Amino acid sequence: MKDAKYWHAGPRWLAGVLVTASAMAGACGAAAADAYPARPITLVVPYSAGGPTDVVARTLAQAMSQDLGQSVVVENRTGAGGTVAAAFVARAQADGYTLLIHHNGMATAPALYKKLSYAPLKDFEYVGQVADVPMTLMGRKDLPARTVPELIQYVTQNKDKVSLANAGLGAVSQLCGLLFEQSVHVRLNAIPYQGAGPALTALLGGQVDLLCDQTTATLPHIQADRVRLFGVTTPGRIKALPQAPTLQEGGLKGFDVKVWHGIYAPRGTPPAAVERLTRALQKGLKDPAVIRKLDGLGAEIVPVDKQTPDGLRTLLKAESDKWQPLLRSMKVEAD
Template sequence: MNNFLSPTRRPTAEGRSSTSANRRSRQMNGGRLVKKTIWAAALTAGIAVASVIGTPAVAQSFPNLVKVVVPFPAGGTTDILARDVAVSLSEKLGTTVIVENRAGASGAIGSEIVARSAPDGGTMLLTATHHVINPGLYKKLPYDTAKDFSPVALIGSVPNALLVNPSVPAKNVAELIALAKKDPGKLTFGSSGIGGANHLSGELFKFMANIDIEHVPYKGAAPAMTDLLGGHLPMMFDSLPTVLPAVASGKVRVLAVTSKTRSAAMPEIPTMDEAGVKGFEATAWFGMYMPANNGSPVQARLEAVMKEILASDTIKAKFAKLDVDPGSLTGKEFTTFVNAEMAKWSDVIQRAKIEAQ
């Protein structure tokens, strides 16, 4: 019977040698392939890690609509500053920024809205000195000024000026103090109303100069200024930019400015400190705050952006039209300033025996 199956062929010695060589070659090549694969994986992982380490953190994102609340009517200095800042803020954040006026209760209504808002950068407060005066002036506020807000930046400041009617014989602050001490209680100073910034500036002057002068409150700064111009009121403190026209016409005389440094608008006029009332400072200033979120990426981003904005030539030019000096304090430095101002004005209010409302 024929065997149709081919007989099994046994490999020769040469064939066995060739087969072994091929096997070793495949093993070596396979080993090298495995090693290459491992090194490739390691290299890829290394690149990934390096990318994570070397890539800066993604910028803090903000809501599509950011609202800056101004707790005063439209058209005032605070409102104008807020609108100037909003334009630059929109460009820097890449989102829409609007200004919303929520006036009333000396700024407390708008401030409460911000205090109750989400601390995500979508709602901010831009307000004036009232923010640090109100805690000492009101028995109860609908928020805690120290705890419910995170200070972001000092937006700007305006010096007040110590003004006298030309009929007052004092030509400088020292002479005015001497005049007040000669007849205690006879010299009066006016203000826009009880607890206002110009009222408290007068009370601070009274304490620091150790003089007895009487406060005359008016219903607004305009009627007080009218009486000063008319000679019915001997002196008052008021915003320097506001009174520059009257000063230029010779209807009032400026004895000193209340800022730490002299004003660019009237560089020849000394500060109260230079005039002899050492340490006196009582400026009208404006600040930006957000709902409490201290140390958050949102706050850090806002602080950095506001520092850039306030140092820009664009804002300097816009603020110069209002005789406002752009601020330079942000974050912790601004927080320290805010706390010091609250303490200062609360002390003045108590010493002046102004009854809390």
């Protein structure tokens, strides 16, 4: 009977142990999730310090640091149109401590580089969108054309002479220029520069005729009347330049180009870490200091439903479908 007593008590005792162990495991898992982040996070920027993407990154990193309780350290890894940084993050340990902030280059790289070591749509987890930066189509100050219709006529009649600057392969200024060429059915003399700064300097100096660049760089020169502004590249007028018409108003139907930024983590990053980062991103984008800074750059914070993994995933797919066929049709690729 004694043996029978212990025989019947055994399973009940074992069940209790299992329940207790399960509860402890769940508590440990929750504690681990709550503990993230336990050390500083690195936010990798594909472009040089002081550039538009770097400014957005540093502004946001400071705000996210306050919410996360850990430093978000910005690290610049330049080269190959942003692919060096993207490849680095794609290969990084998927623990939530190495992130990437990138713009349209995530969508265009597969069409520009034959040997890309990562797949933008497959090798990352998505944290969320950040902000959109409108572009402006500008001409040198003494360009004969003054409106979009006049510009279309001018470039059509002088296509062999008109120069169109850009900030280099894969830059959004190049994409904007390609879309303009496609819209007016001409090929102009494209002149690439090593970055947006030199391209803008060339336009200000009258060395090139046209440039499409983002408001983060062009606003001061437009406001000082140093360039001829033809219009903004977004479907609607923008808060930073309410008096400026859109290119669509000027007759370029469907013209829509903007610089967009998103934050990514390596594929396999724990969902709890991604969710925590998304919350920090959303809170950071509500910070009055961040709003003021981005407003001053002409950037527009995206709606909260886009500050999410699904929002960024949807955008990247749509932008890939938009730009990759155009780049391939115009035979634009890296050497």
